[in-house]
Amino acid sequence: MEDAGNPHGCEDASSQSQFSSNDKFQPSKLGTKEYWDHAYERELQSFYDSGDVGEIWFGEESMDRIITWLALQDIPKDAALLDIGTGNGYFLIELAKSGFTNLTGIDNSPPAVELAKAFAEKEEVMTLKLQVADILHPFPNLSQYEICIDKGTFDAISLSPDDPAEKLSLYRQALHSVLKDGGLFLITSCNWTKEELISHFNKGFEMLQELPTPKFQFGGKTGNSVTALVFKRK
Ligand SMILES: C[S@@+](CC[C@H](N)C(=O)[O-])C[C@H]1O[C@@H](n2cnc3c(N)ncnc32)[C@H](O)[C@@H]1O
DSSP states (O other): OOOOSSSSOOTTTSOSSSSTTTTTOOGGGGSHOOOOOOOOHHHHHHHHHHOOOOOOOOOOHHHHHHHHHHHHTTOOTOOOOEEEEEEEHHHHHHHHTTTOEEEEESSSSSSHHHHHHHHHHHHHHHEEEEOOTTTTTTTTOOEEEEEEEESSSHHHHHOOOOHHHHHHHHHHHHHHHEEEEEEEEEEEESOOOOOOOOHHHHTEEEEEEEEEHHHHETTEEEEEEEEEEEEEEE
């Protein structure tokens, strides 16, 4: 994937969150559909050429963390789960391999969905429902889910050069409409702190748990480069 200036479009671990309190939204190419279309067109070609599926955002441990947490809950394996901005679909394939059977992934980038379909076929995971859709404009057949997962998509939308605050507000409303009452939302972010995420999702959601992520130390302070939280829809 094209170098976005740092590994995951995030500042490195020794610096602050990408958004400082005075300058919340710094537009970036990572906030545009063109960027993702271009990136996944190249990843799709690379997949067809060499079988390389491309970037795992936040690394393997970001998937393990959530799969381990889900396994500890009393969640039926056929619970309806939506991966918002599924990218190459890697996470859904791992969830299917861990036994989940009712998995949907959406992405507004057509080549991402094509890549996810091709990768799932290669891995012989034939049960995924993958579709091109924009979470900011959910359409009626995007039915209600028991679990929604976001790994890097809220971050990408935050970087939109075009009215990000409005888009983040739309995101929260859309999430609320696609999640069932009492449903779970698991978000992994590198651009937002725990407090910022709690504040953003305060309306309509309650924070249930913070999942442990690697910590760094800098200037005598300890912080996390990645935040992983579980919310419950109210
Ligand atoms: C940082 S990537 C993460 C991909 C994937 N979740 C992963 O962990 O590998 C962000 C993804 O969000 C998708 N995306 C951005 N805005 C979106 C939107 N409004 N609706 C659906 N997907 C979106 C991008 O196309 C891209 O696949």
